[in-house]
Amino acid sequence: MLGNDYNIFGGGSLDHSLFSTVNAALSSDGFHDWSSASVRLVEHEKSSGHLQASVQWFEAEQRLKKGCSLDSIHQQRITDEKLRWQNVFQHLLAIVQFLSEHNMAFRGSVDKLFEPKNGNFLGLVQLIAKSDPVMQEHLRRIKDEEIHDHYLGKPIQNELIQLMGNKVQKTIIDRITASKYFAVILDCTPDVSHKEQLSLTIRYVSDGSTVPIGIYEHFIEFIEVKESAGKSLLDVLLDKLVTLGLNVQEIRDQGYDNGANMRQ
Structure with missing residues (x-):
């Protein structure tokens, strides 16, 4: 048997409603007897707070099914950015492989993009960007200062050379x-x-x-x-x-x- 002071509905001072902002008795204080259960449940189902929470839940459920939730949008952006960087590195690895196979120098007397005598590595990056949308977008972000870690400097060149050499x-x-x-x-x-x-x-x-x-x-x-x-x-x-x-x-x-x- 349940004692008279046992709270059979609700959780004391905790709010168990995920969407409702109304502090109703059913979700806060609860009730101490079974006889009030059917009446209070009907009142709760007809209350504005419950109806509003139901609508919010239905909308959230539909967004989750269609992948339109805020979390899924952010996750898609993260995935797209990861794929973009993978494509950039594939181009950089191809340049490193080409220069290595042909025994050509990587760097010139200048280490800046679009500068004379900036070497074969940066020169090929600029050349590929003229026809390749991936590298074109990468250089645009660099020029517009949207990114500061562009991975075109000599430390990255040396690291790519070392990784490919190890392989x-x-x-x-x-x-x-x-x-x-x-x-x-x-x-x-x-x-x-x-x-x-x-x-x-x-x-x-x-x-x-x-x-x-x-x-x-x-x-x-x-x-x-x-x-x-x-x-x-x-x-x-x-x-x-x-x-x-x-x-x-x-x-x-x-x-x-x-x-x-x-x-x-």
């Missing part, structure tokens, strides 16, 4: 791993700042599982070394092979050039 290197390492045995070719050459650099090249024979059967030779990367003596080069090579995930036990040939031991 290419991983593909090469996967091919070498699939072929199992390989040869290493090391060559020490000082750069323009007179720092000794070690170029690592790997040669392998493909069994046809990843690429057509044949002999392949790939440059892996430049490694800065402090000295070009044999022991130093060996330590650098072993560390790099571990980083690349290659097993030194699977080396079947070695080639060295410009090493200190050989120069002597």
Whole structure:
């Protein structure tokens, strides 16, 4: 049995109505006896507050079904903006790939759009924008100062180059791993700042599982070394092979050039 002081309708001081702004007894104080339930429910259903809340709920339900709610509109804008940036980055990656494949310089003496001598990267961005609506809209936003993070600066260029380089290197390492045995070719050459650099090249024979059967030779990367003596080069090579995930036990040939031991 329910006690006489148990509130069977309503929730005390809490308002359980989502849409109604009327502080009715049914939604606030409630009632203490069953005999009043049918009468109060009929009164509540005919009240202006309940009718207004019902209309608001019906309108909200229709907007949710049609995707016209404020939240869905904002979500659609977020989705559209995300797709726009994805399209912009696809264009930037295509430019990076083109310049890298053709061994062309990225930057010029100026790092600003629509300025003479601003380099190949920004020049290609401007060229593509003449016929491509995605890049055209991107440059318009930059010119009108609607956006300040345009992702055309040299830090982004360097990051895209690094990301694409990592992907290419991983593909090469996967091919070498699939072929199992390989040869290493090391060559020490000082750069323009007179720092000794070690170029690592790997040669392998493909069994046809990843690429057509044949002999392949790939440059892996430049490694800065402090000295070009044999022991130093060996330590650098072993560390790099571990980083690349290659097993030194699977080396079947070695080639060295410009090493200190050989120069002597």
